[in-house]
Amino acid sequence: MGSALPNFNAREVLRSMRRNIIFLSVIIATCLVSSALFAEEAKKEVTFVAEVNQEGKQVVEITGGEYYFEPNHIVLKVGVPTVFIVKRTGYMVPHNIKIDQPDAGMSFDVDMSKSGNTIEFTPTKAGTYPFICDKKLLFFESHKEKGMDGVIEVVE
Numbered sequence: 001m002g003s004a005l006p007n008f009n010a011r012e013v014l015r016s017m018r019r020n021i022i023f024l025s026v027i028i029a030t031c032l033v034s035s036a037l038f039a040e041e042a043k044k045e046v047t048f049v050a051e052v053n054q055e056g057k058q059v060v061e062i063t064g065g066e067y068y069f070e071p072n073h074i075v076l077k078v079g080v081p082t083v084f085i086v087k088r089t090g091y092m093v094p095h096n097i098k099i100d101q102p103d104a105g106m107s108f109d110v111d112m113s114k115s116g117n118t119i120e121f122t123p124t125k126a127g128t129y130p131f132i133c134d135k136k137l138l139f140f141e142s143h144k145e146k147g148m149d150g151v152i153e154v155v156e
């Protein structure tokens with residue numbers, strides 16, 4: 001009698017663990033499928049060709065959110081002072097915009113805010129350069145992998 005009770009409990013625990021594992025598997029599978037669908041949707045290319053304004057600057061407004069940049073293909077003229085105004089949509093998720101091309105005059109990592117942050121630089125070399133949001137939550141895919149990336153195309 002002393003051993004019957006623990007055995008019974010162990011079986012019950014195993015059974016409920018099995019139920020929990022199945023439940024968790026269903027939730028994880030649902031998350032994976034829906035995040036794959038979102039990533040698929042985010043992959044539209046939106047091109048913006050910057051024009052030089054009266055002050056001799058090219059100004060680009062960039063919006064970022066879950067999980068995209070718009071525009072995500074930005075065409076700039078080499079040697080022209082550039083202003084990016086970067087704004088975030090959504091509520092909770094933090095985003096940044098990062099480019100690491102010091103040889104081309106573009107090297108920054110700026111948090112995106114609701115009100116918009118300003119980045120000023122001058123592209124110095126023609127070419128195509130990637131920019132990304134490098135945020136990542138725990139074991140989930142990075143924002144870049146989910147679609148938060150784009151290219152700056154610097155032309156002569």
Ligand SMILES: [Cu+2]
Nearest residue numbers: 095133135143
């Ligand atoms: Cu992000």
